Amino acid sequence: TIFLFQTLYNSIKNEKLEWAIDEDELRKSLSELVDDKFGASAKKVTRIVDSSNPFLDIPQALNAVTYKHGVLTRKTHADMDGKRTPRGRRGWKKFYAVLKGTILYLQKDEYKPDKDLSEVDLKNAIRVHHALATKASDYSKKSNVLKLKTADWRVFLFQAPSKEEMLSWILRINLVAAIFSAPAFPAAICSMKKFCRPLLPSSMTKLCQEEQLRSHENKMKQIADELAEHKLHPVEKSLKSKEAEEYRLKEHYLIFEKSRYETYINLLCMKIKVGTDDLEKIETNFFKVEADDIALRKTHSSPSLSQGHVSISCKAEKDIVERNT
Secondary structure, three states: OHHHHHHHHHHHHHOOOOOOOOHHHHHHHHHHHHHHHHOHHHOOEEEOOOOOOHHHOOEEEOOOOEEEEEEEEEEEEEOHHHOEOOHHHOOOEEEEEEEEOOEEEEEOOOOOOOOOOOHHHHHHOEEOOOOEEEEOOOOOOOOOEEEEEOOOOOEEEEEOOOHHHHHHHHHHHHHHHHHHEOOOOOEOOOOOOOOOOEOOOOOEOOOOHHHHHHHHHHHHHHHHHHHHHHHOOOOOOOOOOHHHHHHHHHHHHHHHHHHHHHHHHHHHHHHHHHOOOOHHHHHHHHHHHHHHHHHHHOOOOOHHHHHHOOOOOOOOOOOOOOOOO
């Protein structure tokens, strides 16, 4: 038995495993699925490739629903896996942003519904599946700045023309992510000491909104339990070993994911309660609840209210401090 495992290990080590399906055939079948779902008018599709994994290279219909568009100024803050972006690529650039389907397109020219996207537009595009947008409260050099952290842990800063626009972008990006992000794949099998984040599929969920909400709630409970268990076995803060670094990385991940799913759950609850797909109505209702919530917390005349109050809305302006970004 040991000899058999050694033979299998050496075989895999010496010869890289190939995908069991031809990538071109897979992409062709995915395009056909898009045609079936969106009809003949969806013949135009584009792909935003996140990695070499063909299962993450999902075609996106160019006639997908547009949820918001407007001017945003972008700064790339961190590359994949949270690695700090080199200084030469951190400058601010103005774009005309279009949130279409689960993709945030950054165009150099003003948005026109019938205009085809250029190669540069596609290159600048950002997937928002499993992403979280928050107010960049730790960035003070510019006002009205939101922070967008993507599924692969890239971090972007966006400056909006006003506070209202910033909050609107935060809400709509998070709502799109909450509604359409498919359940995560199981985490890769790693050694006990090495932490591996789960793979987050870029395909859209097949769940209805109520099922999607339950999926988020189950994931939230799982993460909360995992975080509680994680904190039961702390390492010394002064320790700089590989094990301590992995511990801190996992803790940072769990705290961020807990915040992300809390936001998704609260937004989906809000949308289902309002009972409409009209984003203007959802936005108005959301900010009314936020305003009422802030007013209630400022009321000191009733200690029982201030001590026992629990906000029912997501903290859209809550910022997650990025580690090493």
